[in-house]
Amino acid sequence: MAGREAGRDSDKKLEDILRLIELCRNIESSSVSPFEVDIREKLLLLKRHIPDWELIDVMLKDSEAMQRLVAIVKLQDAWIKHRASALFIDPLLLELKIQLISREELADCFAKCWHPVAQIDQLTAKGLEKAFVYWRDLVPLSERFRDQFGNYGAQTGLIQLEELESLSIFSKEEFESRLNTLHKELTDRSGGVEMDYREFISGQTPEETALRAYLAAFLVTEGRATLRVDPLTEQIFISTVQGTPGPETKSVAIAVR
Amino acid sequence: MSNPETERALLERKTRRAFQVLVLQRGRNPGVKGWEMKRYLGKDYKKVLEVLSDDLKPLGLEVFQVPGAEGTDDSTRFLLRFREAPTMSEAETAGFRIDDLAVLAASIALINSKQGRISRKELETFLRSKFPRWRIDYSIDRYTKRGYLDKDDKDMMRIGWRTRAEVDERSLMTMILAQGTKTTPEAK
Numbered sequence: 001m002a003g004r005e006a007g008r009d010s011d012k013k014l015e016d017i018l019r020l021i022e023l024c025r026n027i028e029s030s031s032v033s034p035f036e037v038d039i040r041e042k043l044l045l046l047k048r049h050i051p052d053w054e055l056i057d058v059m060l061k062d063s064e065a066m067q068r069l070v071a072i073v074k075l076q077d078a079w080i081k082h083r084a085s086a087l088f089i090d091p092l093l094l095e096l097k098i099q100l101i102s103r104e105e106l107a108d109c110f111a112k113c114w115h116p117v118a119q120i121d122q123l124t125a126k127g128l129e130k131a132f133v134y135w136r137d138l139v140p141l142s143e144r145f146r147d148q149f150g151n152y153g154a155q156t157g158l159i160q161l162e163e164l165e166s167l168s169i170f171s172k173e174e175f176e177s178r179l180n181t182l183h184k185e186l187t188d189r190s191g192g193v194e195m196d197y198r199e200f201i202s203g204q205t206p207e208e209t210a211l212r213a214y215l216a217a218f219l220v221t222e223g224r225a226t227l228r229v230d231p232l233t234e235q236i237f238i239s240t241v242q243g244t245p246g247p248e249t250k251s252v253a254i255a256v257r
Numbered sequence: 258m259s260n261p262e263t264e265r266a267l268l269e270r271k272t273r274r275a276f277q278v279l280v281l282q283r284g285r286n287p288g289v290k291g292w293e294m295k296r297y298l299g300k301d302y303k304k305v306l307e308v309l310s311d312d313l314k315p316l317g318l319e320v321f322q323v324p325g326a327e328g329t330d331d332s333t334r335f336l337l338r339f340r341e342a343p344t345m346s347e348a349e350t351a352g353f354r355i356d357d358l359a360v361l362a363a364s365i366a367l368i369n370s371k372q373g374r375i376s377r378k379e380l381e382t383f384l385r386s387k388f389p390r391w392r393i394d395y396s397i398d399r400y401t402k403r404g405y406l407d408k409d410d411k412d413m414m415r416i417g418w419r420t421r422a423e424v425d426e427r428s429l430m431t432m433i434l435a436q437g438t439k440t441t442p443e444a445k
Contacts, residue, residue, distance in 0.1 A: 110362035
């Protein structure tokens, strides 16, 4: 019972701190007079509560409240200085005056008190030289971050059969024979009806899957197989094409995972 | 041994140098800080600037100093400005519309009356009773960018360094208060 009472008391004290932080924050972000905060009273409150704090999070809140109070004191200082200066005019009176006078009169008041800065904004020989040296020494964008990021920034592109041949990944004969094997496999596995595309291209390894997808794309391009995408489920089906393909063709991009 | 003629020649050279330094914009903001002036002209730079300000009188210009945040001589910014205020038509040819100037005048006056800080929302709400919304947004952003107004991290609007340099704020407030209360259809 006593424990619960102590807990409630602690919550109440923490709430006091949070409320103080919120009050200071509101004053800081509005033009309300900073003298709305009774600094002495708030400091006494913090002083009274400080021996009870045990958790580091609560102590941090306490120091944040202290920091906010310091900011309010700073605002009070600025407020007094401003009020003491000749620039202080009752805001209500000024607002009323601005509402009553015309835009032309306002602009005229400004123009009469305005002394524009005179300056020449131009490119000097020294500036030009600096710009030239900067441009000369500037590393091209493609090479600038190579050390940190390598070549990951390089654009993705298309790899052609000729390139694969030149890299000795395929030979012309081998490619044709693999294509025929895959077509035969499709005919056998689908049994004349369409089958799931992803299931068909799936291999033992990601590399094999990519290779089968690459070959399947050739089968479709050559008109030996066709793809259909179910618009509702977005499932892709592949099937062999019997006879000559129709004239209507469409390009589909499929991500291989 | 220095004779008066040598001293005069030296002062003339320093005055010329001071004018060149002040008239050419070197950073983002116009003007030159006190410590830079000391580097260019030597310890007696203030005396040189006084001479320059007198020399520029026939041209309608003056050397003006804006106290820096630290309040020291080193942080003070020196710049060249018009001695006399331009006419309304001159202001307009410099690209300032009457409405833009009116928004700026009202903003400066209101910020000053609110102890130098006001939330942007509050400022906009006040100006909306007199100007169209699109002009308020555009003008506040434009004047903040040009240094006439300043915005802190809590979105509170303050007087910018350029206003301190170019505008006689005290006169502006007095003139606004001294204006007649005659209304125009536009002001309604």
